[in-house]
Amino acid sequence: MAEEKKCSSTSCGKSSCEGCDKAKTDFSVKPHAMSHIKKVIGVVSGKGGVGKSMVTSLLAVTMSKKGYKCGILDADITGPSIPKAFGVKDKIMSNGEAMLPVYSEGGVPIISINLLLQNETDPVVWRGPVIANTVKQFWSDVIWGDLDYLFIDMPPGTGDVPLTVFQSLPVDAIVVVTSPQELVSMIVAKAVKMAELMKIPVAGLVENMSYFHCPDNGKDYQIFGESHIDEVAGRYGLPVLARIPIDPALAAACDEGRIEEFAGSCMDDAVMMLEDR
Numbered sequence: 001m002a003e004e005k006k007c008s009s010t011s012c013g014k015s016s017c018e019g020c021d022k023a024k025t026d027f028s029v030k031p032h033a034m035s036h037i038k039k040v041i042g043v044v045s046g047k048g049g050v051g052k053s054m055v056t057s058l059l060a061v062t063m064s065k066k067g068y069k070c071g072i073l074d075a076d077i078t079g080p081s082i083p084k085a086f087g088v089k090d091k092i093m094s095n096g097e098a099m100l101p102v103y104s105e106g107g108v109p110i111i112s113i114n115l116l117l118q119n120e121t122d123p124v125v126w127r128g129p130v131i132a133n134t135v136k137q138f139w140s141d142v143i144w145g146d147l148d149y150l151f152i153d154m155p156p157g158t159g160d161v162p163l164t165v166f167q168s169l170p171v172d173a174i175v176v177v178t179s180p181q182e183l184v185s186m187i188v189a190k191a192v193k194m195a196e197l198m199k200i201p202v203a204g205l206v207e208n209m210s211y212f213h214c215p216d217n218g219k220d221y222q223i224f225g226e227s228h229i230d231e232v233a234g235r236y237g238l239p240v241l242a243r244i245p246i247d248p249a250l251a252a253a254c255d256e257g258r259i260e261e262f263a264g265s266c267m268d269d270a271v272m273m274l275e276d277r
């Protein structure tokens, strides 16, 4: 006779219980009943300031221009930059039961802690678990409606929030943003290993601030040093989705809340590769 499997839960009397075993490992959180989201893409980086929010915004803007319905969940609770890039200032409203995102001029629904704070300069001084729980609520307690893509702007690194997002939300793929001055090899390795642990595919790498194109002489200058992105991407068998130049017009568009007006084509290839997934 086969040996009876003992249930490891202290609260369950049964000797073998699939429910208990599943509950131990299943951290997934359901979206609101009125949210129908086809694809969830996380945008991650090894450290702050490399342009992760800018890449998240550009992906949503470029996808929206192609006719896809896109939203942005700003999971960077202590350093939210998405509302500023889209020039969005209205506060998140509730219908008494769930939160309603704030829509940008171009119709992109956005959820960010800055749209809940009374004053956008108020710091969020919360413990890690509270922050992680807030991000979960941005998924479960928000009426996102019908979306083709929801982009998640993650905080930098591999801390509480990325772990919560990867465990609780059905992330289809992540995009890793780097810049040439970073220890790119180590950062990509960490992101790839975390994705592997969480069983989430890496869609590819984006190198931001890759070069500066001089309008006077037409030459490209690698201001932050030689790029190693091809070599690193090759090592992990990943595509380079985009190389974004240092562009003062892009910085101005982001800083002045006009990212939707930016007419550049730097994310076109990235979007095509994401569509093909």
Ligand SMILES: Nc1ncnc2c1ncn2[C@@H]1O[C@H](COP(=O)(O)OP(=O)(O)OP(=O)(O)O)[C@@H](O)[C@H]1O
Residues within 6 Å of the ligand: 045, 047, 048, 049, 050, 051, 052, 053, 054, 055, 076, 079, 080, 081, 155, 156, 208, 209, 244, 245, 246, 247, 248, 250, 251, 252, 254, 255
């Ligand atoms: N390619 C670029 N050319 C010019 N300016 C850029 C470029 N990429 C980003 N910036 C500027 O750099 C600043 C930081 O960008 P961003 O907020 O996207 O970084 P981040 O990685 O999301 O930072 P954090 O992790 O702190 O949120 C912004 O002011 C943005 O406008």
